[in-house]
Amino acid sequence: MTVETPPVKRKRADKPEKIRCDACPVMCYIAEGRAGACDRYANEGGELVRLDPLTILENREDVALVPFLDREWDGDIVSGDEAFLTAVGSGTTYPDYKPAPFIVASTAADADMITVVTEGIFSYCGAKVKIDTDRHLGSECAWVRAEGEVIGHVTTSEYGSQMLSLGGVNHLTGGSKKEGRATCSALLALCNGESVALTIDNGVDLEITAGQAPIVNGQAEERMRVGCGSATVGMFAAQWQGLVDEVVVVDDHITGVMSEHQAGKVIGWKPTGIKIKGRRSTPGRYFQVAEPGTGWGGTDLSDPLAILDTFKPEAWPGLSILMVSTTGEHAAYYELNDDLVPVQKEMPARLLPSVQRIEENCEPSMASVLFMAGAGGSLRSGVTENPVSLTRSVQSRLTRVTCGGAPVMMWPGGGITFMSDVTQMPKNAFGYVPTPALVAPIEFTMSRADYQALGGHMDYVMPLEDALKGVHPRQSDHRLSGQRSESRKSGAPWPVGKEPLK
Numbered sequence: 358m359t360v361e362t363p364p365v366k367r368k369r370a371d372k373p374e375k376i377r378c379d380a381c382p383v384m385c386y387i388a389e390g391r392a393g394a395c396d397r398y399a400n401e402g403g404e405l406v407r408l409d410p411l412t413i414l415e416n417r418e419d420v421a422l423v424p425f426l427d428r429e430w431d432g433d434i435v436s437g438d439e440a441f442l443t444a445v446g447s448g449t450t451y452p453d454y455k456p457a458p459f460i461v462a463s464t465a466a467d468a469d470m471i472t473v474v475t476e477g478i479f480s481y482c483g484a485k486v487k488i489d490t491d492r493h494l495g496s497e498c499a500w501v502r503a504e505g506e507v508i509g510h511v512t513t514s515e516y517g518s519q520m521l522s523l524g525g526v527n528h529l530t531g532g533s534k535k536e537g538r539a540t541c542s543a544l545l546a547l548c549n550g551e552s553v554a555l556t557i558d559n560g561v562d563l564e565i566t567a568g569q570a571p572i573v574n575g576q577a578e579e580r581m582r583v584g585c586g587s588a589t590v591g592m593f594a595a596q597w598q599g600l601v602d603e604v605v606v607v608d609d610h611i612t613g614v615m616s617e618h619q620a621g622k623v624i625g626w627k628p629t630g631i632k633i634k635g636r637r638s639t640p641g642r643y644f645q646v647a648e649p650g651t652g653w654g655g656t657d658l659s660d661p662l663a664i665l666d667t668f669k670p671e672a673w674p675g676l677s678i679l680m681v682s683t684t685g686e687h688a689a690y691y692e693l694n695d696d697l698v699p700v701q702k703e704m705p706a707r708l709l710p711s712v713q714r715i716e717e718n719c720e721p722s723m724a725s726v727l728f729m730a731g732a733g734g735s736l737r738s739g740v741t742e743n744p745v746s747l748t749r750s751v752q753s754r755l756t757r758v759t760c761g762g763a764p765v766m767m768w769p770g771g772g773i774t775f776m777s778d779v780t781q782m783p784k785n786a787f788g789y790v791p792t793p794a795l796v797a798p799i800e801f802t803m804s805r806a807d808y809q810a811l812g813g814h815m816d817y818v819m820p821l822e823d824a825l826k827g828v829h830p831r832q833s834d835h836r837l838s839g840q841r842s843e844s845r846k847s848g849a850p851w852p853v854g855k856e857p858l859k
């Protein structure tokens with residue numbers, strides 16, 4: 358008789374325990390060998406591990422990225438002038454009832470300094486994107502979409518650039534789940550220097566990568582305009598005198614007409630009897646000559662003659678006209694026939710250098726991405742027991758804020774609202790949590806005396822060299838997976854400078 362042995366029931370207690378991550382409101386239970394929902398933390402042998410290495414900034418330029426633990430730190434006292442502990446990979450102490458993961462002491466320029474280092478979880482954050490182009494990308498307030506979801510809008514046009522406002526709490530949390538996820542993922546990619554495909558309602562398709570040329574409708578933008586049409590007339594008036602009878606610089610905002618413009622008048626430019634369709638602002642400066650578009654000078658024009666009205670009788674047969682865009686990308690030459698109608702002719706060699714001069718004076722087009730966030734919430738408790746004292750210290754410039762060691766522009770007024778250029782930050786400085794929100798590095802640096810005065814967590818201060826040696830801060834309940842060092846960006850200010858600190 359065969360007696361079958363009943364299958365051994367695995368006892369619940371035999372199962373490896375899941376551990377709970379409390380670094381964000383999602384509160385993942387993470388099984389052994391697995392990562393949490395954000396891929397930032399994992400369970401390694403029952404220990405919570407922050408997966409990205411802690412990034413240390415070294416005060417020298419152009420040094421290749423090296424794994425920090427690959428070389429021996431000799432244990433000497435490290436000055437804050439030499440190394441800076443960024444928050445990239447440091448971890449979070451959500452909801453900040455505990456002190457920040459690292460509070461490090463260093464000496465910089467002979468002053469005793471403290472830097473509080475943490476990865477902030479930002480629901481109130483977004484990106485301001487500046488796109489250097491003359492082309493019309495979309496109307497002001499038009500929706501900007503990623504993966505078909507609205508993640509922001511077109512905002513003001515600036516001098517030679519157009520601006521997008523992306524993200525913000527309303528898109529992250531105020532719409533559908535899909536909208537929040539698409540917003541978070543586009544922001545994450547943009548801030549980490551990856552390229553992101555965007556579409557603008559009733560506008561163009563864009564591909565944006567921070568620090569690189571924007572791609573508009575599949576075409577890489579090359580040049581930022583030299584100035585508006587009026588400015589271009591002013592800049593080159595003397596160079597065109599004697600070479601051509603009339604110059605029209607076509608621009609969606611301000612089209613310039615040489616013979617009428619003050620720049621032409623002061624050097625004695627002869628009237629030509631030209632008439633422009635559009636709204637005359639001041640002599641030689643016209644608004645709304647055409648609809649905005651991706652043609653000549655950011656208008657919808659493919660034929661610039663469309664903006665010329667019939668010439669007045671004072672014009673003469675043979676009158677020569679140069680029409681050019683603000684980047685020099687478009688240029689054409691005309692002469693009036695006996696009926697005073699412009700007829701296109703080959704561009705004379707004498708005018709080519711002036712068109713090239715416009716091109717030469719254009720700067721390369723670039724897409725710039727500034728991360729913008731508000732750090733006025735619970736994150737401050739990781740720095741001090743009295744959160745408003747941090748706000749006041751930042752506002753009075755006693756505390757310097759950096760973002761992964763990169764400088765920030767602090768907004769005046771209430772709160773701690775800042776913007777920072779993502780290309781100045783270490784690689785992959787940003788993460789996310791599925792709430793959804795962005796995780797960004799933030800460091801607060803101040804003198805030791807000021808830190809003490811604002812009610813800082815003095816019992817948790819550790820020397821910088823201990824942090825560099827991998828000593829675990831006692832307030833942190835996660836382990837670090839390693840360290841890496843990165844040299845400071847060329848030309849970037851060192852985060853622990855004297856100014857404007859006392």
Ligand code: SF4
Pocket residue numbers: 378379380381382383384385392393394395396397398790791
């Ligand atoms: S999403 Fe990430 S940070 Fe949030 S609880 Fe899960 S593992 Fe931790």
